[in-house]
Amino acid sequence: MVSEVKAQLELFFKNWFNKDRKPRQTGQKGLSIIGQRNRLQYIILGLLNQRSQTGYDLTKAFDHEIGEFWQAQHSQIYPMLKRMETDGEITHQDAVTGEKLAKKVYQLTHKGRQKLEAWISEPSPELTATKDEFILKLYFIRSADDPRIPAMIHEQVTLHQAQLDHLHLRMATVFPDQAAIDAAYGHYLILEHAIERETQYLAWLNRH
Amino acid sequence: MVSEVKAQLELFFKNWFNKDRKPRQTGQKGLSIIGQRNRLQYIILGLLNQRSQTGYDLTKAFDHEIGEFWQAQHSQIYPMLKRMETDGEITHQDAVTGEKLAKKVYQLTHKGRQKLEAWISEPSPELTATKDEFILKLYFIRSADDPRIPAMIHEQVTLHQAQLDHLHLRMATVFPDQAAIDAAYGHYLILEHAIERETQYLAWLNRH
DNA sequence: TTAAAACATGTAAATATTGACATAGTGTAA
DNA sequence: TTACACTATGTCAATATTTACATGTTTTAA
Known part of the structure; x- marks a missing residue:
């Protein structure tokens, strides 16, 4: 039933639908880039837009704040932060708790903020299964x-x-x-x- | 919030919780077996218990019958059927539509039926994120x-x-x-x- | 009669997600 | 003072899931 409604909605949103997907480049030398939707990055952007925070803080946010609607472990978050920083969407400052417990406080860049706003402004025409x-x-x-x-x-x-x-x-x-x-x-x-x-x-x- | 409730519930269900998970055997020769929960197999068992059907039929069922609660593509279903048959949970008969369109009609074995009943009888103490x-x-x-x-x-x-x-x-x-x-x-x-x-x-x- | 939609089954490649492994510093309450 | 909970950051291996690639048959409606 989901796919039927989706098909219906595609009529209205066809310019947006599949927007983020780049075709796989089989048989070519260059690495093929991007497959699935990677919503996690947007959620991290949104959380960092609320306030600068560490990967640990983000992990807790997934547990306490938005766990009803998205879950992610720290083992997924830390590599994603690294990748987003490489992509220029976020940066970090080093900080220290107590004497020497190092931590990285991340914040959005201009590019990251724009990406977040673009995501929010996109339609969301997909019904996702509840997995209950x-x-x-x-x-x-x-x-x-x-x-x-x-x-x-x-x-x-x-x-x-x-x-x-x-x-x-x-x-x-x-x-x-x-x-x-x-x-x-x-x-x-x-x-x-x-x-x-x-x-x-x-x-x-x-x-x- | 989810994890807190989960922690609370673990007190009641600790004998069942984590039941299916086997520890990874790092540094040993034997392959480590089983990581995630593989709910898909149980859903397939349940669908086949209703009636014998093909992988194609199952794919449609995920679209039309239970798409609200679980989604799966045929590219996930066909390999899973193969694996479940190897494991002795299901078997298939070859059939033909029209002149020569081959298809495989799957049905539960006794072992598969037992596995299904065991799954249904287990507690379900987990709240899963909606991903809306x-x-x-x-x-x-x-x-x-x-x-x-x-x-x-x-x-x-x-x-x-x-x-x-x-x-x-x-x-x-x-x-x-x-x-x-x-x-x-x-x-x-x-x-x-x-x-x-x-x-x-x-x-x-x-x-x- | 022919084109499109539906039937039917697979594989390949990539990303997503989980769970375990690993390490170390800090705050706090018994 | 010491053990435990919590802060903090990472990696690794496995499985899960998605998307695209690939092929052929049958039914249905224009």
Whole structure:
């Protein structure tokens, strides 16, 4: 179903769609450049645009700030930072914590900021699969009387309730007043969205 | 946030968590076996358990049936089928369409069916990131007055409305009566879930 | 009748992502 | 004072996933 909607949307966005992809150059000497979409670089650009920070800080951000919507390990982040610096999108200053714990504080360059803005301004006509393992398992259960269903549902209620509690807590701490919302409106919107999504998920679970 | 909930859940599921992972055997002669989770094999097992089918049929199923929850291209499916057959989880019969269009109809073995049931019976204590590119872009927009927001929202409304229409259509055609629901209860549940999810997403979009 | 879409199966090359390995300094609480 | 959690940065190996390359048959609609 996803591909059908996608095909439909391609009509509207054909100038943007596939925009970033360069053809593979089989049988030629030069290295072929760029295959997949590399969204990670844009997310890093966006995070660094909020404030200069280290690879370690970015790793934590993927865990605590945007883990609902993208995940990345430090083993993916550090090489990406190196590559982005080579490409001139970011630079770093060396800094030290305590006596001698070295760290690299990265920030955007002009080129990086432009790349970020260009990405944000692009259409996003793709529906990505959710990859919810529980949902897939459920899909394969034929009978409403299957004895495994109650425990499976209960496990997910525990999981998603914990997640929802966590999101509520973040909302209360990160956005205590209107000023906080005005200062990071997009962040507020996606947290609100995540809360609504978990609330709906739980309501659906509890109904069954 | 995801990792925190995960850590919390690990207390409850520690016997299952990491269950499938075997340690890498650095510095030893034998090949190290198994790294990532390989959920694709289980999904293929589940699809083949519903009915015997070809790699081509499976590819379409990922597009039309479960594309909301997992995606896979034929270039990933055919090699996986080969591997699963080598592992004794599935077998195939050769068949022909028309005069000479060869195809391979795959079905589960006893071992494959057991593996499928074992997977379904396992806990699913992991929250996976949604990877919604639009949401990420929104996260990086600071101001509620940003001039790009209306067009971005409108684009997503179009996209998700098309998806929701498609899901409604599928619900009406696949589950016209209670008998159809009883015959594929899990399928019914996840379609219901997908519809609710898109409905909520649209309501949120339309509110902003 | 013929062109396009759909059926059908593969491989190759590249990038993406994960998990483990590896090392070292810092802050803190028992 | 010492162990543990956390800060901090990297690499390596394996698997996962995507995109393009490649080929041939069958069905369907203009």
